[in-house]
Amino acid sequence: xxxxxxxxxxxxxxxxxxxxxxxxxxxxxxxxxxxxxxxxxxxxxxxxxxxxxxxxxxxxxxxxxxxxxxxxxxxxxxxxxxxxxxxxxxxxxxxxxxxxxxxxxxxxxxxxxxxxxxxxxxxxxxxxxxxxxxxxxxxxxxxxxxxxxxxxxxxxxxxxxxxxxxxxxxxxxxxxxxxxxxxxxxxxxxxxxxxxxxxxxxxxxxxxxxxxxxxxxxxxxxxxxxxxxxxxxxxxxxxxxxxxxxxxxxxxxxxxxxxxxxxxxxxxxxxxxxxxxxxxxxxxxxxxxxxxxxxxxxxxxxxxxxxxxxxxxxxxxxxxxxxxxxxxxxxxxxxxxxxx
Amino acid sequence: xxxxxxxxxxxxxxxxxxxxxxxxxxxxxxxxxxxxxxxxxxxxxxxxxxxxxxxxxxxxxxxxxxxxxxxxxxxxxxxxxxxxxxxxxxxxxxxxxxxxxxxxxxxxxxxxxxxxxxxxxxxxxxxxxxxxxxxxxxxxxxxxxxxxxxxxxxxxxxxxxxxxxxxxxxxxxxxxxxxxxxxxxxxxxxxxxxxxxxxxxxxxxxxxxxxxxxxxxxxxxxxxxxxxxxxxxxxxxxxxxxxxxxxxxxxxxxxxxxxxxxxxxxxxxxxxxxxxxxxxxxxxxxxxxxxxxxxxxxxxxxxxxxxxxxxxxxxxxxxxxxxxxxxxxxxxxxxxxxxx
Numbered sequence: 010x011x012x013x014x015x016x017x018x019x020x021x022x023x024x025x026x027x028x029x030x031x032x033x034x035x036x037x038x039x040x041x042x043x044x045x046x047x048x049x050x051x052x053x054x055x056x057x058x059x060x061x062x063x064x065x066x067x068x069x070x071x072x073x074x075x076x077x078x079x080x081x082x083x084x085x086x087x088x089x090x091x092x093x094x095x096x097x098x099x100x101x102x103x104x105x106x107x108x109x110x111x112x113x114x115x116x117x118x119x120x121x122x123x124x125x126x127x128x129x130x131x132x133x134x135x136x137x138x139x140x141x142x143x144x145x146x147x148x149x150x151x152x153x154x155x156x157x158x159x160x161x162x163x164x165x166x167x168x169x170x171x172x173x174x175x176x177x178x179x180x181x182x183x184x185x186x187x188x189x190x191x192x193x194x195x196x197x198x199x200x201x202x203x204x205x206x207x208x209x210x211x212x213x214x215x216x217x218x219x220x221x222x223x224x225x226x227x228x229x230x231x232x233x234x235x236x237x238x239x240x241x242x243x244x245x246x247x248x249x250x251x252x253x254x255x256x257x258x259x260x261x262x263x264x265x266x267x268x269x270x271x272x273x274x275x276x277x278x279x280x281x282x283x284x285x286x287x288x289x290x291x292x293x294x295x296x297x298x299x300x301x302x303x304x305x306x307x308x309x310x311x312x313x314x315x316x317x318x319x320x321x322x323x324x325x326x327x328x329x330x331x332x333x334x335x336x337x338x339x340x341x342x343x344x345x346x347x348x349x
Numbered sequence: 350x351x352x353x354x355x356x357x358x359x360x361x362x363x364x365x366x367x368x369x370x371x372x373x374x375x376x377x378x379x380x381x382x383x384x385x386x387x388x389x390x391x392x393x394x395x396x397x398x399x400x401x402x403x404x405x406x407x408x409x410x411x412x413x414x415x416x417x418x419x420x421x422x423x424x425x426x427x428x429x430x431x432x433x434x435x436x437x438x439x440x441x442x443x444x445x446x447x448x449x450x451x452x453x454x455x456x457x458x459x460x461x462x463x464x465x466x467x468x469x470x471x472x473x474x475x476x477x478x479x480x481x482x483x484x485x486x487x488x489x490x491x492x493x494x495x496x497x498x499x500x501x502x503x504x505x506x507x508x509x510x511x512x513x514x515x516x517x518x519x520x521x522x523x524x525x526x527x528x529x530x531x532x533x534x535x536x537x538x539x540x541x542x543x544x545x546x547x548x549x550x551x552x553x554x555x556x557x558x559x560x561x562x563x564x565x566x567x568x569x570x571x572x573x574x575x576x577x578x579x580x581x582x583x584x585x586x587x588x589x590x591x592x593x594x595x596x597x598x599x600x601x602x603x604x605x606x607x608x609x610x611x612x613x614x615x616x617x618x619x620x621x622x623x624x625x626x627x628x629x630x631x632x633x634x635x636x637x638x639x640x641x642x643x644x645x646x647x648x649x650x651x652x653x654x655x656x657x658x659x660x661x662x663x664x665x666x667x668x669x670x671x672x673x674x675x676x677x678x679x680x681x682x683x684x685x686x687x688x689x
Contacts, residue, residue, distance in 0.1 A: 165632075170633040170636065171636045171637070175641070218611065218612045219648060249589075251592030252591030252592045252610055252612075253610075269556075270557065270589065270592055271558065271592045272592075275592075289557075291510070291556070293505060293514075296514065296515070298514070298515055
């Protein structure tokens with residue numbers, strides 16, 4: 010098996026910089042669209058054979074160094090008692106607003122409530138055995154709580170912030186419950202065979218630094234501390250956290266995911282040599298001519314300046330209208346330009 | 350006249366920290382809604398008596414230390430030849446995509462094409478003479494170009510980034526023209542009586558640091574360098590720039606606007622004692638109970654630690670559903686807690 014990705018997570022030397030792309034199994038690939046044309050997004054998440062198939066597609070098509078489970082961060086939230094739909098963005102019909110709403114939430118039994126996730130992982134481990142490692146993932150408690158309280162995506166996140174400020178006991182009870190669920194969910198993924206875990210805190214960057222430290226960090230720290238890590242590296246990706254990396258580091262992950270709003274070299278200086286990083290190409294660069302893609306890949310590799318512990322990735326998910334050929338070229342450029 | 354705001358822009362001592370709120374003339378005020386109920390948003394921008402009336406409302410109602418011209422950053426873009434509508438967000442029917450599109454754009458004659466803006470400023474200077482200073486404003490060239498190229502708000506800004514990467518000569522020609530227009534527009538505001546200028550770069554934070562430096566900074570620097578500044582301070586606000594303040598500083602503004610994603614004290618350490626700052630309360634804090642509003646005001650004042658050159662503000666515009674009473678309480682708290 011290609012161990013470049015796992016080696017880089019632990020800061021070990023690698024022959025070439027490993028690379029994968031967030032949302033690499035997705036709509037930009039005609040092969041994905043072919044599978045997806047026969048079922049809904051949620052059906053696809055819940056069909057282990059199909060989910061495994063689309064998970065593997067980018068490994069074969071792009072030549073990436075890791076696969077990531079095809080699923081959605083809200084998958085384990087639905088069996089908590091939240092009615093989920095995609096229109097196409099996620100919507101909960103019954104958002105959480107009161108202590109009674111929090112009390113009604115149940116913590117799923119993972120083997121019974123999300124068996125398809127664990128089954129997908131088991132299939133993938135068999136099928137990827139000679140290829141690349143499998144990354145499992147979940148939303149950070151705060152990001153999951155954002156969706157549960159807002160009921161959908163939001164620009165201002167006024168509902169959850171109102172709850173934080175005006176009803177801290179409701180907020181705390183919700184976050185306790187979501188964190189407990191998340192811990193069981195990610196540990197179930199590890200139990201089923203996930204070889205690394207990425208925690209997506211898509212909305213962690215919407216807060217002031219002191220609010221992140223007060224309302225988010227304790228829960229992510231508890232979550233990471235409660236994972237059956239052993240030799241399982243944890244990638245912690247907080248979008249929009251470029252100015253608070255020193256605070257985010259305290260959560261205890263092994264690898265810091267970086268969006269494209271920070272200089273990767275400066276981020277490494279802040280984080281220190283003990284922490285690996287993952288990132289951080291602007292996803293829209295994949296719309297550019299190849300000469301520009303190559304120039305930007307080289308720039309990021311230069312910013313890293315040969316330090317061990319760098320996994321190349323986009324700074325956010327690949328966009329649905331990117332030509333697959335450009336994604337493949339980027340992967341090839343990372344490997345070629347980083348070759349020792 | 351209350352000179353607290355202007356004094357703080359120049360880093361001079363003040364008796365209390367001056368405060369105003371971005372979008373302080375706006376929908377959260379019933380007094381504004383009363384005026385607005387009889388005309389469209391664009392009509393209001395183009396009616397000097399009415400625009401002046403809503404500009405003054407928050408000075409009287411909230412007790413803020415500065416007024417800001419009621420207008421829209423796209424006002425001077427329309428007479429460049431762009432067909433503008435608000436639905437309710439701004440939309441251009443004829444987005445700029447090619448060199449021919451750029452060549453068709455004209456640079457407005459400000460006295461003829463936006464006379465209402467200059468007339469509003471003249472009325473305001475008379476009516477505010479015994480009250481507070483008047484801030485004029487414009488969009489940064491990049492933010493204006495984003496709207497002109499995308500044709501509307503965007504999540505990914507793929508069109509303008511594509512242009513930047515794949516057609517740099519078109520991008521450069523557009524930015525040259527927008528910067529020239531912007532310079533004339535802001536100088537016309539200064540000529541009409543604006544006592545400070547705020548440049549809003551709402552979208553400056555969407556880029557990687559090196560792309561900001563390459564594609565945005567040169568134009569904003571040229572703009573600021575070309576203003577008839579004399580004793581007119583320039584506030585430069587780039588949203589989402591918390592991790593690149595050292596780069597943004599190079600544009601040459603007198604005051605750095607800060608969104609709420611940075612710690613104000615750390616930002617001041619990065620910027621140094623020669624540059625004032627403006628900010629940076631999370632706008633959603635105004636939904637919180639008064640005890641929390643007071644606590645957060647105090648926290649930001651504490652982060653500033655008595656350094657001269659701090660103008661209190663929100664980190665972004667006030668939200669339309671905030672109770673005016675909470676905004677008034679915030680202003681009062683800033684004055685009370687910062688009193689020497």
